[in-house]
Amino acid sequence: MRNTSDTNPYLKNDLTFKSKQDAVDFLGNMRGINDVKHFTYLGVNIPEIGARRDYVVSTYSPLWAERYFDKNYQNIDPVVSQGITGILPFDWSPQRFEDRKIKNFFGESSEFGVGRQGMSIPIRGPSGETALFSINTDLSDKSWKDFKQEATPHIMMLAYYFHQAIISLESTEPTEPHLSPRQKEALIWASRGKTIWETAAILGLSTRTVSMYLSTAQVELQAVNKVQAVAKAVRYNLLI
Amino acid sequence: MLLQLHYEDRPAFEDVFDQMFKLRARAFYERRKWSVEVSEGMETDDFDALNPLYLMVVEDGKLLASLRLLPTTGPHMLADIFPETMGEKAVLRHPLIWESTRFCVDTKAIEEHGANGVNWATSELLIGLFTVALEVGLQNVVSVYDLYMERIMRRAGLKFDRLGDPFEYDGLKTVAGVFEVSQEVVDRLISRQRGPDEFLPAFIASEGLKNAS
Numbered sequence: 001m002r003n004t005s006d007t008n009p010y011l012k013n014d015l016t017f018k019s020k021q022d023a024v025d026f027l028g029n030m031r032g033i034n035d036v037k038h039f040t041y042l043g044v045n046i047p048e049i050g051a052r053r054d055y056v057v058s059t060y061s062p063l064w065a066e067r068y069f070d071k072n073y074q075n076i077d078p079v080v081s082q083g084i085t086g087i088l089p090f091d092w093s094p095q096r097f098e099d100r101k102i103k104n105f106f107g108e109s110s111e112f113g114v115g116r117q118g119m120s121i122p123i124r125g126p127s128g129e130t131a132l133f134s135i136n137t138d139l140s141d142k143s144w145k146d147f148k149q150e151a152t153p154h155i156m157m158l159a160y161y162f163h164q165a166i167i168s169l170e171s172t173e174p175t176e177p178h179l180s181p182r183q184k185e186a187l188i189w190a191s192r193g194k195t196i197w198e199t200a201a202i203l204g205l206s207t208r209t210v211s212m213y214l215s216t217a218q219v220e221l222q223a224v225n226k227v228q229a230v231a232k233a234v235r236y237n238l239l240i
Numbered sequence: 241m242l243l244q245l246h247y248e249d250r251p252a253f254e255d256v257f258d259q260m261f262k263l264r265a266r267a268f269y270e271r272r273k274w275s276v277e278v279s280e281g282m283e284t285d286d287f288d289a290l291n292p293l294y295l296m297v298v299e300d301g302k303l304l305a306s307l308r309l310l311p312t313t314g315p316h317m318l319a320d321i322f323p324e325t326m327g328e329k330a331v332l333r334h335p336l337i338w339e340s341t342r343f344c345v346d347t348k349a350i351e352e353h354g355a356n357g358v359n360w361a362t363s364e365l366l367i368g369l370f371t372v373a374l375e376v377g378l379q380n381v382v383s384v385y386d387l388y389m390e391r392i393m394r395r396a397g398l399k400f401d402r403l404g405d406p407f408e409y410d411g412l413k414t415v416a417g418v419f420e421v422s423q424e425v426v427d428r429l430i431s432r433q434r435g436p437d438e439f440l441p442a443f444i445a446s447e448g449l450k451n452a453s
Contacts (some may be wrong), residue, residue: 124311124313156376170258189426209401209403213332215379239426
């Protein structure tokens with residue numbers, strides 16, 4: 001099984017934003033990790049944000065963002081129109097040359113520094129909200145294939161963590177994490193330095209199930225690793 | 241052939257979608273007597289409105305088996321319909337764990353069996369599910385299933401554990417499970433269906449999948 005959180009190059013730092021600028025800076029600081037050129041978050045249907053419908057956090061030049069919304073490019077951008085509603089990660093490249101309008105759109109986007117390869121991750125949140133998280137790079141076709149295989153799960157994790165951090169930033173009521181009894185047990189044994197194998201033996205569960213409880217607890221706590229998960233669980237008084 | 245379609249693809253694939261919702265009505269309403277809503281012979285629910293991804297095994301235009309996938313980060317059945325299976329009210333959410341529901345196979349299609357004794361359409365759908373899950377990079381699949389399926393799933397080659405104790409749902413013994421997603425599982429599913437002499441490397445199955453979609 002792949003360890004998808006502790007080795008994630010995009011989830012090294014805590015995602016707690018005090019302002020929207022924090023969120024922009026967070027993405028900005030990640031530029032260049034594994035050749036990613038730009039990150040964009042697009043919240044489409046988010047009750048916490050209410051009437052402000054298109055909620056954008058992006059590392060693109062403000063000029064491109066201005067042009068994009070001026071020209072209503074979200075209506076022809078295949079990334080938005082096709083990527084947002086499904087659940088599968090969506091590679092931009094097969095879409096590039098379909099029709100002239102879209103071709104022009106991609107041509108123009110590259111003039112503004114948008115990378116030649118990109119993918120978008122649709123996000124679904126607990127209350128039914130949806131968002132889209134996109135990255136792009138200038139990798140060659142060959143490297144892009146390798147990149148996708150390696151990085152897609154990492155970016156899916158980042159996308160959801162980023163989304164949750166935006167929800168926390170924008171919602172008026174603080175969201176309290178909840179853990180199941182099994183998630184608590186798994187975290188308590190982790191805090192005492194037990195390995196997954198040892199915890200599995202203690203709890204009479206398989207290592208597969210213990211890993212699942214630990215990783216879902218980590219996601220619930222928005223923690224980037226086990227140590228941080230334990231610390232947050234203690235802070236929220238969840239391990240008693 | 242395996243089809244991967246979102247609900248929004250329904251207009252372009254109306255025939256297989258209608259077949260799927262009719263198969264679901266036969267499998268869950270008529271046969272298993274679940275209290276699901278059927279209209280015009282088709283079973284659909286609120287989760288279909290969330291534009292899930294469906295996997296469908298189709299041969300010569302005829303749908304033989306299908307299932308539905310939703311990410312656990314959003315609304316899904318384990319969180320919204322079956323929370324009691326978790327023992328308490330906490331919900332398991334993870335971007336790399338998706339939920340499979342409405343797994344069903346046409347009874348007329350279950351005559352043909354693979355080397356593992358599991359009917360061909362069931363194996364095909366499981367191979368499709370775990371190949372797609374592996375390609376996306378998922379860590380696990382979770383599902384609520386009938387208890388009697390455990391024996392079949394184990395024989396097919398799946399690796400899984402129960403999450404909590406079995407419970408009665410509409411008169412049937414039901415349990416939630418967590419399934420491993422790995423190359424090993426995909427290889428096991430394929431080799432056990434084909435038998436030891438006809439082992440087909442997983443990448444061929446996954447290429448076939450891409451062409452079909």
